Amino acid sequence: DAGITQSPRHKVTETGTPVTLRCHQTENHRYMYWYRQDPGHGLRLIHYSYGVKDTDKGEVSDGYSVSRSKTEDFLLTLESATSSQTSVYFCAISPGQGYRETQYFGPGTRLLVL
Amino acid sequence: GQQVMQIPQYQHVQEGEDFTTYCNSSTTLSNIQWYKQRPGGHPVFLIQLVKSGEVKKQKRLTFQFGEAKKNSSLHITATQTTDVGTYFCAASGGYQKVTFGIGTKLQVIP
Numbered sequence A: 001d002a003g004i005t006q007s008p009r010h011k012v013t014e015t016g017t018p019v020t021l022r023c024h025q026t027e028n029h030r031y032m033y034w035y036r037q038d039p040g041h042g043l044r045l046i047h048y049s050y051g052v053k054d055t056d057k058g059e060v061s062d063g064y065s066v067s068r069s070k071t072e073d074f075l076l077t078l079e080s081a082t083s084s085q086t087s088v089y090f091c092a093i094s095p096g097q098g099y100r101e102t103q104y105f106g107p108g109t110r111l112l113v114l
Numbered sequence B: 001g002q003q004v005m006q007i008p009q010y011q012h013v014q015e016g017e018d019f020t021t022y023c024n025s026s027t028t029l030s031n032i033q034w035y036k037q038r039p040g041g042h043p044v045f046l047i048q049l050v051k052s053g054e055v056k057k058q059k060r061l062t063f064q065f066g067e068a069k070k071n072s073s074l075h076i077t078a079t080q081t082t083d084v085g086t087y088f089c090a091a092s093g094g095y096q097k098v099t100f101g102i103g104t105k106l107q108v109i110p
Helices: none
Strands: A004-007 A010-013 A019-025 A031-038 A042-051 A054-057 A064-070 A073-078 A087-094 A109-113 B005-007 B010-014 B019-024 B031-037 B044-049 B055-058 B061-065 B071-076 B085-092 B104-109
Touching (some): A004 A087, A019 A087, A019 A109, A031 A064, A031 A073, A042 A064, A073 A087, B010 B019, B019 B085, B031 B071, B044 B061, B071 B085
Parallel strands (some): A010 A109, B010 B104
Antiparallel strands (some): A004 A019, A019 A073, A031 A087, A064 A073, A087 A109, B031 B044, B031 B085, B055 B061, B061 B071, B085 B104
16 A cells, blocks of 8 residues: 555534544655545545646635645645534645556545534 | 436345446546445455446456446346445546545345
8 A cells, every 4th residue: 555644534523613624644655635535426536736826726615625744744724614524635746746656545534523 | 517327326146146337427527436335344356347338247246338438337146245345436537526426335134
């Protein structure tokens, strides 16, 4: 498995609280992605990064922000968590643009918003 | 943005039977990737198809890319319990972000 870790692995939080999920890689890959996975929807892209401080929105970015201050870390923040953000969040990395390169996924973070 | 339809959403097969999942797009794809996710796990890359009409095999798995590059299939011959999981296609129309299909969840009955 590629060197990707996510923290925390599980989290329970309350509606309205901010939550930050961390993705850490040891592969020095340029591209990093945040997805959410929900039954009936598959994997949906939230945000992605193509370099330090270079990020862009995915298809379901509302309510989420990201930051990448170092190559190895990509943070996903839920500014004010809502129950609709209960999901499994996966980080992924790739050496180049995802459509040409294999994406390697982290183990996931299960988030429950009460 | 790019959309891909994947069918079926669920499939139950008896061990030893074959299994096929299909991925379809209304537009021409640049390439297509296939991933497998075991229950409770994360998606793992299986293969990438790039050329029109391409066929690739990995042991009992056969992957095809349509001649028009608008569809793809994954076929498993003689399923085993180790094949259980969800199979995703991931497609791109070019300089677009990869879009994942909804996935096909395969259950194998021993």
